[in-house]
Amino acid sequence: MRVFPRFRSMASPIWGIVVVALLLLTAAVTLSSPGAVTAAGTDLDLFLAQYPNTVNTDLDNCDTCHTNNRPELNPYGQDYRAQGRTMAALTQIETIDSDGDGVINIVEIDTAVEPGNDALTPLPVFIPLVER
């Protein structure tokens, strides 16, 4: 059976080495990119330490600071980064409305609503009127 020279060369051991090298390079780039492992290992941990009531809520994930187009930051994540990505930064941005939905960040955080997503706001609280 005749094998075309092009396919024969593809089967040589050097291509196996090239493929393995590319896979290792891809893994190294993925693991070292900021916002991937770093964000999950430090920024989210800082957030949960600062706001322990948000553990196991909708804020206990990367969506708190990132858009669905990772590693792109949402407005809250951008404000957090601009202030230095520390616990002090979290405190500094509590009283601003990062996503512009009319609710300041700390109120959204206290109600487990994303402070970087203007499509999500806390439900209004209705206080019943009491007749005298």
Ligand SMILES: [Ca+2]
């Ligand atoms: Ca807001």
Ligand SMILES: [Ca+2]
């Ligand atoms: Ca919001």
